[in-house]
Amino acid sequence: MQKLNTGTISKVYEKYGQALEIWNNNFILLGLLAFLLGRASILEGLMPFGIAFFAIMMTKDKKSLILGAIVLIGLMTVRGERYRYIITMILILITFRYLVKNLNFNIFKLAFLSGLINMISGTIYIFLTRFYLYDLFMIGFESIVVFVFSYILSYAIPALKNNSNRRILSNEEVICIAIVSSVAILGLSNAQILGFSLKNISGILLTLFFAYNGGASIGASVGVTIGVITSMTTTETPIIIGIYAFSGLLAGIFKDMGKMASALGLVLGNSILTFYVNGSTETLIQFEEILIAFGIFMITPKPLSNYIAKIINSKIKTIEIDRIYSEKIKRIMTRQLKEYSDAFHELGDTYSKIAEKEQIIESKDVTGLINDIANSICSNCSMKRSCWDNSFYSTYNSIIDAITILEARGKLDEKNMPIYLKKKCLKEDKLIDKINGVYEIHKIGYEWSKKLFEMRQLVSEQFNGVASIIDDLSTEIETKIEFNKDVEDALYVAFDKEKIFIDNITVLENERGKFQIDIEKKNCYNRKVCKNKIIPLVSKIIGKEVINKNSGCSLDNGKKNCVLQLVEAQRYKANTNIARISKNNEIISGDSYSFLTLKDNKYMVALSDGMGTGEKAARESMATITLLEQLMEAGFSKDIVIKTINSVLMSKSLDEAFSTIDLAIIDLCTAKVEFIKSGAVVSFIKKVNGEVEVIESSSLPAGILNDIFLDSKVKKLNDGDFIITMSDGILDADKNFIDKTDWIVEILESIDSRNPQRIADEILNKAIEKRGNKIEDDMTVLVTKIWKK
Template structure:
């Protein structure tokens, strides 16, 4: 059974429904009390005892107001708070504080029935009650201006502490799923804990204050788990509260704060490191302030706190650790939020992908007619012929009454001839029709006319079916695009904040102005670093200064991903990405010429760096030559480049291009695709060839490999046949891609690629541009120094970067 604690008030509760505590209901030591109740009782007693300025006790009042404003079941806390107050204060004060709690119970019980109170309302009412009762009390017991000032101060403390408890109580009292806290919540918990610890004033073991021991212990815990900033913050907080509880020297604030700072700095050395930090902090400031060995915080008290800290179970430390690191908590909260948003996007994209997949399946289920004319349409054609020709003929009764079957089968034979051969010959006209029909030529023409209409209808049905199949393919492509996006957003990416801090420090030391650095580590282990800074206006500072500096910091060579200098719109800022440098580099040489030396070449090409260290070399040959072929190949290359740069899968990109070309026009539009994808990290090469001429790989030892394809170009069929070939490249290898105009240059060879093989073996140069020029010149010479077709040669050389 789990009980729940209702934070929002204003609704009337009955029975067990109103008494709901958010804590595990396991009983403690067989007492019938759960952990939640134990914490509340301890807080009530300690906060009732806690005092400031040697007599004011506003903390128990604020705690009671914060609890009773939420739930009427906490009325019993007034007795515990009063017990704590009487055990530490003068007996005469019980009238004032008792009256305040009675008024709080009455007013907040009334307010709960009417409307839930905000934190500001609760704090204001509690502070006002404290002021009115206190002013009334001093009016009857003797009035001094100083007393009025003190009651005003006490009312202000009640107001402030109710606010502090609004952050602390939901974490301390309730059982939640929270794992990280904001800085505000963490500090409020520290303040509440410090005030509760001051409730142990005048309680000691032998001659040592239990309050000091627990204060040091709290500082140790927060410093060890939260670091120097949290340790110093909590230490200062505890020091302030401790110094306020008695009228004495405020130097204890500095000692606690400095000790917490050193304990946090030495936390990387473990528990003993934090313990040494506490000792050093107390010793250093004690000597600095007193100039002697007389300590402000007793050394025995520090040792007692250290002993408790070292003996603390690991499970308790791990539980507290979830709440202590506020900075990491913010990062974790952001990461949790990002995970939730990524899950939402994942589910939405999955729904879209499934929807388009279902649409594709629906269109795939549309069947196509296997025959131009089926039995039902055959009967319809015969009926139309009878109505158009035979019904007006005087021999109709003779043909269709006396010789129905012969006449019907004769017309069916005519239709079958048209369907089979496209024409009706005189010698194949059925004899039954020749003998009976007196209007045979008119009959034949009518059959031809009606059949032609059905033929046109059939062609449009086929076209519609093809368009539906094409649409199904496009829907399937869109579904795969969504699946690609799902895979991309599902990738586990880690933000390395410690590396970001190191880069910021390195930039600062080097005197470089940097606005923002974001370091991402992908699931593959590769780093991507986004840097925003003031634009250098193409002076290449990102390459000359920033990339080498980042490489030294992270211990990996990085380069700028986009070689073009880009500035943020409408600003003088520049945003660029650094990625890990690839193992290999590629240089590509290009040579081409158009048919008859015209200005427009039907071949188009592209070579560029893609994401994740991939390098693309693509060549497309349009149908024929001239402007039309150029448009076809340009469309293919442009779409291929854009889709691959966007991160699309190669096969999906090619199928998408094929669908676009098939549906683009009623005319035939097709072109070849010759694609090489080089992984610059591993040296792996993938050839994808769609109707393209053979490609060649020249190894460093002089051997030449040939890669052939037998597939049709894109834009002809709805389903494109994609052939893929994988190879491994080594340092110094050459990749040669060419259009069929180059391949067909030697017309005397049956195996046309043989002259390319011979030429590559004879060329000793390692310069890709020289080789491409040489191959093109040789092709032109084999044409008889004429250019009979568009010709393009691309030669890429790969080598290891140093």
Template sequence: MRGLAWINRSQTMPWDFAKRLKAKIEKRIIQSGVLLFMIGFLLGRAFILSEMMPFALPFFASVAFLRKDRAKLAACALLLGSISQNIDQILFIILAIVLYGFIRKLTMRWEKHLLKTVPLLVFSASVSARVILHFLNETMTTTNFFIAAVEGGLSAILTVIFLQSIPLLSTKSLKRSLKNEEIICFIILLASVMTGTIGWVLYGLSVEHILARYLVLVFAFVGGAAIGSTVGVVTGLILGLANVSSLYHMSLLAFSGLLGGLLKEGKKMGVGIGLLIGTLLIGMYGEGNPANMGPILLESLSALFLFLITPKSAISQIARYIPGTNEHSQEQQQYLRKIRDVTAHRVEQFSALFQTLSLSFSPLNFSEEEDQNERDIDYLLSRVTAKTCQNCFKKEQCWVKQFDKTYTFMNEIMQDREKVTADYLFQKEWDKHCVKAKKVSELIHHELSHYEASKKLRRQVQESRRLVADQLLGVSKVMGNFATEIQKERDNHYQHEDQIIEALGEIGLEVDHIDIYSVKQGNIDIEMTIPFCKGHGECEKVIAPLLSDILDEAIIVKHEDHAHYPHGECRVMFGSAKAFIIETGIANAAKGGAWVSGDSHSLIELSSGKYAIAISDGMGNGERAHLESNDTLELLQKILQSGIDETVAIKSVNSVLSLRTTDEIFSTLDLAILDLQNASARFLKVASTPSFIKRGDQVKTIQSSNLPIGMIQEFDVDVVSEQLKAGDLLIMMSDGIYDGAHHVENKDIWLKRKIREMETEDPQEIADLLMEEVIRTRSGQIMDDMTVIVAKIERNLPKWQTIPRYSFATNRKKAQ
């Protein structure tokens, strides 16, 4: 194993060393100023229209503003470049730099935002320097002044461009993608630098033409036709202005960038073929003589050779900052994944924090509570003895020689005061044992009242701690589930993807992209990108039924985003259909036919695949009772939708309502939680009337007993579980229905009989008939607020039938 590890390290060491060496060289070149010097040298040689030098001063001004410590290096590079090209122009560069520095010092006193004024300073310095030189040479004419103004304007524009593009020449990785404007500015900087190579010839080939075509190849391969043609136009225009005789190269570069971008699917050779085709087509007509095609074609081949030997890592590094590329998408996904992981980690930390807080608020266990009670009794007896036995002459006799007997007597007096008083023998022995028997007994009874109050208060605190602990634990579980949901990652389900793409292709539907997050039974989660769907329901009518057959489960469209323009993309999310659905019917009436009822009801669809039905009856009638019951249901709905367990939710509602007001106005709660995957039901009844389940000709009663919501701060919630089936009817009602029948002794039997005798299975009809039966027994009088909810459990049958997958290959085999 050690040998294998050494071999693996020896294999990776050269690659790591080369990678570190490359990074170190790049860092040295940039930090030492070599790259900046090379750019300045070439810009010092750059001309346009044979006499304008609009590149030198903007470069110096930008470097002086961005890196003041590199200003002298930039000035020296510009002067050396000017000397190598045309020594007569060195005076213009020197004079322009001096004037720029002088004007900048003057304006720094009044202008705080120097960035906005740098282009204006460059314009002033460039025009002034050119005018002064013309005046000294006695060549000042209107034409020369106009040319100086144009040169100054170009210098101001290039200053704005260089201020945005020079910071990109850094070893620091950008944390964002480049905007289109920044890409163009960077290309203008590179093209401006290339103008400094005009006149350089290598084996009869023009260096600037090779570099320009190489630049077009790189960006056409990275960004496609749009970026490639744009780079070709910009580069060709700048080089054409520097050398008017080769202005036709702008067409060559633009057309080559367009063709190369269109052929980028053919990798590097495809882009190279685009350049060669553009060279052949434009070169023949641009030169006007096919005989001159040799050098032009060799220049393109040289650029193609440089492009082919360019490392893939360098091109990928450029592509990371170009919007629309795969590398840029991966970079964005990696960034989003990092943000997601950080967010999930923070949520998990909060979940752990709430769990720790829950443990700290957890009440004492039974043994700890027993120990606490014993300590409280000891403290009680110690206070009694401090006031009575401390100064008694029999202290040593009672508490040293007869400690157990004295302690037993006092404990008996404390445990059962009435029994001790009625027991003559015990009282006689106690009087004989203690000389202050009456005083000690009275003091024990006095302290005992304080002990009972303290014990009751401690019990309330323990219940409050238990409630807070349950709430914190519920929040911890919700946040833990949320963190898991955030970290939902796209799993590898290549087999299912291939099946789906093949099946859709067989019926003529095209799919651009598929993301399968989960294929678990009952929790399928698939996202799909398809071409413009035109809103005809293809996803619901065709794709979802086909997925149902492939995954052997009912699939429905959960969400669909239609494209708002022709040939756009539609984003569709598919998920598992619930195994059961709930159909409900509701009937309610206020006392005496009033507008406001003290009853409130709510139907809540929870995100966990459950369905909640709740009825709350406020104490009394009218608006005050309605507000009380409505507040109960609203608070319960918010807590349930947050994902907290229903038992904790009811306790939380009870705690809030019991502390909110001192009025003796309470409310009942009848809650049923139905699981739509397996039809299981949990009933939580708080001082509510029984519910009924009708299955065929049988009717079952569901009931439990709890005090009303808000009456006391602590109570235990009885939970009744039942397994329902398709076709079952659940009938829930308030006391106005249950107790409303007049002259009926056994209301439970009467309601069961009425429900059993109903021939209809429509929930709304059953609700209406029940209310009508109750009102009829009262001779048409509504004596109390009445609410009844009937829910029917049915299997969920998709609207569109499952489409079986039809394979042409299988069909051919069967035919053979």
């Protein structure tokens, strides 16, 4: 008995599960829609809507024959030329199922073919029965309606079929669903319950649902649609269009106050416009029908309300809220960054004032130096009264003259001692030694003070530099970055159609029209959904090829969500090859280099030559390259980067520490290259036609002067061009040329290879050969090739 009950229960659950599956596939909804569209008619007898529905379902649903039968049932329940439409449906069935079943039709061809079949079948029918020119005109009009309604159904049907799996609908889909629903209401024409029109009740109810869930704009749009379609089916006054539209508008305006307020808004809209038109309290839509729709709207079960809201609503409200918050956050960030910038500017000014004050104090230290000499040598001398009391100014000026001679000649002795002191001083030797010793100590102190003054100046410049960076960043956030709502909405809809669930999309567009699209989604656990589905779909939607700026998958970091940063793919690519050798073929080279891809589709090639050779030069050049990489990758401007490197090199020690900077930044979208040089030797561009262009420079290396001068030049590259960057060890290899660049130009013009590594090797080998196979300096050459993708 227990076994029997279990089996019975299993069968019940199985049947219940099948019923749920049918419901989840929205087959019941489509069946109801098929029946109503089959009954719907306009202009007293034209029924094109069921024809268009059947034509669309023939290409989109395996159950189209069942739905076609339901359309026929709807046709048979109304009066009119039903047989003509049956013939049209049979022709559509034969055409799409047998004649053109293997053809790939887009929606235009499908809609056109459906309208054409309706035109042909209708024309044949009226020729076989009776022929009036008016009938031919009406068939032409009906065929146009079939064509247009097929387009509308192509948006609405997929959204209705897959609504259980869809989370967002586009505005076009929402409007098309509203139009199809409005037309379906026509299928309720002449249907009454207790004398009340089901068509009017359904129209009011539909307007309420759309207005309450979609807002004023959707409510008014649906109201206009229902009013227009109602006017086409009956002889009612067109004022009904305005009544439905105004009522839907007010219902949408009051929706935030709840369902009751939204429904009262519709009643109020109907009453106001009716009174305005008629000048009385007689309503164009029966008040009882409005009350019935009001009651149904209020008692609609929550699951059904949520289902309808799911069809109407989209994620756009959430997007708008997120955008409002993002705008607020942007304003807060901008204000905070401005405050940080002002604070760093204040710090820079403070250090600058301290540095100026220190310099003024140092200029008055001569008096202290003379006092030190006098107290040490003259305090116990028997001639003190004669020298200092009786001849103070002469003695004082003579010691100043001695210090002046010491500064000019580097040393004070008996030969260059001032005559006054030489004749009068009894302790000449001790005085000479003391002046030399005190001056040497003072000189060392002065050098340290000067170094401290320079450091404070550097710190001041760095504070001001950081302030400028923060200020530029705040300006960029405030003015240059815009959220592209249209692209975001299009991407949400596209992903939803493909059943790719996305948590958040942010589309940033800069002033040059370049996109950065941030997409956040759940981790696919290395199933490569990003590469195989998301990136191709984004490229298709925006019409530009995009790539993921972040390499790898966040699965490696143990994160639950992936964040894709998609940017426009480069039109060009760049590749750099190196050939190098150190002085005397040692392990350590004083030349350091780097090449890497930066933000905004930029490619950087950098070479630094430290002062001298060996470990010390390697440290200086490596520090330069490391700072250059880190700051450029962080997005700092090239001016700030090189000034920062210059400050660091100057502050390393009291010893001289400088290195050259040879920087080339290539824009991979435009193929423009900017050469920035600080003490570096010339660079070369070998064009695809064999010509060689020389890029010269006249600036000093970094780490010599506080105010560094940058030599910058911008050139346009072409597909297949080469950029050749080298250290002075290569350029100075041939002493026979007056112009050192001539021998490099000759070699580049003679090389036929398109391989950057072979070109680099050839230049290095020629340089070693011209040195007589003696490597007297570090040699490095970088060859970068650029080509169009």
